Amino acid sequence: MRIEVDKLSKTYEGGIKALLPLDLAITDGVYALLGPNGSGKTTFMRILATLLEPTSGTAHIDGLELRRDRLEIRRMLGYLPQDFGFYPTLTVAEQLDYMALLCDLGTPANRREAVDRCLHEVNMAQYADRKVGGLSGGMRQRLGIAQALLNHPRLLIIDEPTAGLDPEERIRIRSLLAELGGDRIVILSTHIVADVEATADNVCVLRFGVNLFTGTTEELVERVRGKVWMMDIDPSELREVKERYTFTGVYRTAEGMKIRLLADELNDPRARPDEPTLEDGYIGEVERARALAAEV
Amino acid sequence: MLWRLRYRVLPLAWYEMLLGLRSASGLTLLGVCLLAGLVVGARSGMTPAAVSYQVGRMGAIMLGFLCLPLMAGAARRDQQTLASDVVQSRPHQAHDLLLSRFLGNLGVALCLLVALAIFTFGAQAALAGSPPPGAGPKIAPMALIDGILAGALPLVVLCALGYCAGDLLQNTLSAAIIALYWILVLLGRDYLSRIFDFSLSQNAAVYLLLSGGIVAASMAVARYRQGLSNARRINVPLVAAALLVSGLLLAVRFVLTRHDPPMSPHPLAQQVASQSIRSGRLPGFWLNDQHGERIALSNYEGKCLVVGFWSPGQPDAAHVLGAWQRIHEEYGDKGVQVVAVCLSDDWSAGARFARSSRLSYPVVTDTGTHWAENLEDSSPLAEAYEISSLPCTMVADRNRYLVQRLEAQGQAQYESINYALKGLLGTP
Numbered sequence: 001m002r003i004e005v006d007k008l009s010k011t012y013e014g015g016i017k018a019l020l021p022l023d024l025a026i027t028d029g030v031y032a033l034l035g036p037n038g039s040g041k042t043t044f045m046r047i048l049a050t051l052l053e054p055t056s057g058t059a060h061i062d063g064l065e066l067r068r069d070r071l072e073i074r075r076m077l078g079y080l081p082q083d084f085g086f087y088p089t090l091t092v093a094e095q096l097d098y099m100a101l102l103c104d105l106g107t108p109a110n111r112r113e114a115v116d117r118c119l120h121e122v123n124m125a126q127y128a129d130r131k132v133g134g135l136s137g138g139m140r141q142r143l144g145i146a147q148a149l150l151n152h153p154r155l156l157i158i159d160e161p162t163a164g165l166d167p168e169e170r171i172r173i174r175s176l177l178a179e180l181g182g183d184r185i186v187i188l189s190t191h192i193v194a195d196v197e198a199t200a201d202n203v204c205v206l207r208f209g210v211n212l213f214t215g216t217t218e219e220l221v222e223r224v225r226g227k228v229w230m231m232d233i234d235p236s237e238l239r240e241v242k243e244r245y246t247f248t249g250v251y252r253t254a255e256g257m258k259i260r261l262l263a264d265e266l267n268d269p270r271a272r273p274d275e276p277t278l279e280d281g282y283i284g285e286v287e288r289a290r291a292l293a294a295e296v
Numbered sequence: 297m298l299w300r301l302r303y304r305v306l307p308l309a310w311y312e313m314l315l316g317l318r319s320a321s322g323l324t325l326l327g328v329c330l331l332a333g334l335v336v337g338a339r340s341g342m343t344p345a346a347v348s349y350q351v352g353r354m355g356a357i358m359l360g361f362l363c364l365p366l367m368a369g370a371a372r373r374d375q376q377t378l379a380s381d382v383v384q385s386r387p388h389q390a391h392d393l394l395l396s397r398f399l400g401n402l403g404v405a406l407c408l409l410v411a412l413a414i415f416t417f418g419a420q421a422a423l424a425g426s427p428p429p430g431a432g433p434k435i436a437p438m439a440l441i442d443g444i445l446a447g448a449l450p451l452v453v454l455c456a457l458g459y460c461a462g463d464l465l466q467n468t469l470s471a472a473i474i475a476l477y478w479i480l481v482l483l484g485r486d487y488l489s490r491i492f493d494f495s496l497s498q499n500a501a502v503y504l505l506l507s508g509g510i511v512a513a514s515m516a517v518a519r520y521r522q523g524l525s526n527a528r529r530i531n532v533p534l535v536a537a538a539l540l541v542s543g544l545l546l547a548v549r550f551v552l553t554r555h556d557p558p559m560s561p562h563p564l565a566q567q568v569a570s571q572s573i574r575s576g577r578l579p580g581f582w583l584n585d586q587h588g589e590r591i592a593l594s595n596y597e598g599k600c601l602v603v604g605f606w607s608p609g610q611p612d613a614a615h616v617l618g619a620w621q622r623i624h625e626e627y628g629d630k631g632v633q634v635v636a637v638c639l640s641d642d643w644s645a646g647a648r649f650a651r652s653s654r655l656s657y658p659v660v661t662d663t664g665t666h667w668a669e670n671l672e673d674s675s676p677l678a679e680a681y682e683i684s685s686l687p688c689t690m691v692a693d694r695n696r697y698l699v700q701r702l703e704a705q706g707q708a709q710y711e712s713i714n715y716a717l718k719g720l721l722g723t724p
Contacts, residue, residue: 046381049385051384074385086382087315088377089319097307101311102383104304104387106303144382
């Protein structure tokens with residue numbers, strides 16, 4: 001399967017440019033869209049999910065065009081929006097059956113089989129008879145993923161799946177997402193780098209609708225190799241250091257404070273180079289774009 | 297088509313019905329309707345049977361109107377529960393979804409109507425006790441069924457209007473339409489309430505066609521909005537247009553040809569109303585009986601006449617149908633003719649009562665009946681006969697001259713007529 005995005009852009013009423021012309025090629029695997037809030041991730045995903053008309057450009061999903069072949073694309077699509085809800089008075093199984101009807105899964109036996117399979121995939125079989133309104137945030141999110149899986153989607157779009165979850169649920173959702181790859185495209189948006197580390201093969205960094213980086217997670221890490229430093233500082237110095245360098249982490253220690261920062265060169269005896277992580281790579285890209293924008 | 301209905305439309309409609317029945321708004325609505333029915337219907341001096349009838353009838357009518365906001369709310373459920381994107385991203389056909397959701401919510405409204413009927417039937421059975429002697433045993437339930445049915449047709453129409461306005465238009469716009477509608481119906485009194493009167497069962501064809509048209513047109517719009525519309529598949533818009541046009545044509549025809557004083561003063565109605573019983577002679581009329589045959593008082597020249605007035609809207613008055621039947625059976629072969637005049641703008645209501653109670657005398661309906669403060673002003677015949685309360689029976693001699701005017705109820709009515717006829721016929 002292959003998605004080709006060709007100069008896709010979106011400008012909302014009032015002239016807000018949510019997405020500047022974007023070119024991407026996506027193939028099977030988990031593809032993460034990483035970026036701060038308001039960077040155009042949701043806009044891009046809603047356009048791919050055929051819910052939003054692009055202002056210009058187009059995308060082809062296995063040869064199907066976004067505007068023309070909306071229904072065919074939806075047949076191969078599983079979509080979980082960032083802010084979503086279900087009908088609180090239905091039970092989990094009823095809600096999934098409702099969604100199965102919308103997927104045109106046909107006879108009751110087919111639908112039941114799909115509902116059972118999805119409930120098992122997200123480990124919620126024991127909650128089948130529980131009212132949707134009584135589910136916790138994490139369970140609701142898992143139900144959201146289950147409904148996205150009902151029609152064996154070859155394209156799975158999941159928007160901010162771990163937002164607002166407690167650490168335990170976040171880990172559970174991540175491990176679930178990691179299992180979803182395979183012979184399908186999973187597009188995952190997040191502003192939490194740990195989500196990407198746990199699940200994605202490829203990553204695209206977006207900021208204010210601009211594509212800053214596209215490549216594998218390893219390539220993003222390599223972009224900041226040799227530029228990551230750890231330094232022990234006194235807490236009173238924090239403000240001064242913050243103004244001079246880009247932070248990627250601050251840790252409290254027994255002796256005082258340890259900071260992780262990005263810099264091409266650092267002539268401080270306390271600083272020592274460190275192994276880069278994906279978070280360093282992401283922040284490096286975002287900061288580089290910010291600096292460029294400031295210069296312009 | 298059948299596959300779509302069986303595996304897509306009907307199961308979705310079932311879930312929609314579940315959603316509606318499980319929400320608190322349905323029960324609240326039912327409570328409001330019963331309360332409103334009680335407030336409007338229960339006036340002092342009414343018997344328990346009449347009160348339960350009025351509660352059922354007013355409750356059913358209120359339910360119809362309150363279903364507008366209920367349906368508009370159901371149509372916006374996806375937006376309210378944030379389920380829009382999840383639902384829209386599925387490969388469903390928007391027009392099928394609209395149809396199933398409309399049917400499901402209509403099912404909710406009909407369930408509420410049935411619940412209302414069960415409640416008022418229960419209340420009537422508990423409060424009304426046994427029917428008065430001489431009354432047909434089925435009269436009270438018949439009146440109640442008639443009252444509830446008066447709300448069923450408006451319910452369908454208003455559900456179609458409410459759901460489609462809610463689905464197609466923004467909240468504010470649909471709320472404005474609903475508010476305007478309310479104002480027109482409530483303030484319009486005679487003229488506008490006549491045009492918008494869905495409760496007349498003879499209007500069923502018009503309004504069912506219009507409702508079908510509204511739903512089909514909404515389906516076409518939904519299909520167009522989803523971007524699935526193309527030149528080859530124009531069946532839904534065509535059906536919508538056909539239904540709407542035929543409904544509108546029928547409506548225009550009804551409005552123009554109806555025997556209705558405020559809208560199209562009928563010469564016959566004016567002639568009837570210009571007569572007066574004060575001359576001592578029974579005013580004549582020419583109206584359809586329960587079998588659809590024209591009956592005129594002049595048909596019964598040389599016979600003593602018993603002309604009784606009643607209305608299906610007043611179950612106490614409807615009880616006299618049984619008393620008149622008894623008179624008809626006892627005096628029919630002795631030169632006495634009983635004619636019951638139903639004061640209702642709905643011919644089928646009177647005919648339904650007559651058929652189900654197996655009345656063998658003619659029951660004609662003065663379809664010129666309309667809303668009025670005083671009973672006397674509500675129909676041409678009520679005006680001519682100066683009817684101020686129901687039931688009211690006129691006994692006339694062989695020359696149609698009024699002998700006695702009786703306003704008693706049930707058994708007393710029978711006895712009074714019996715006494716008057718004995719005097720008139722000279723029998724001991």
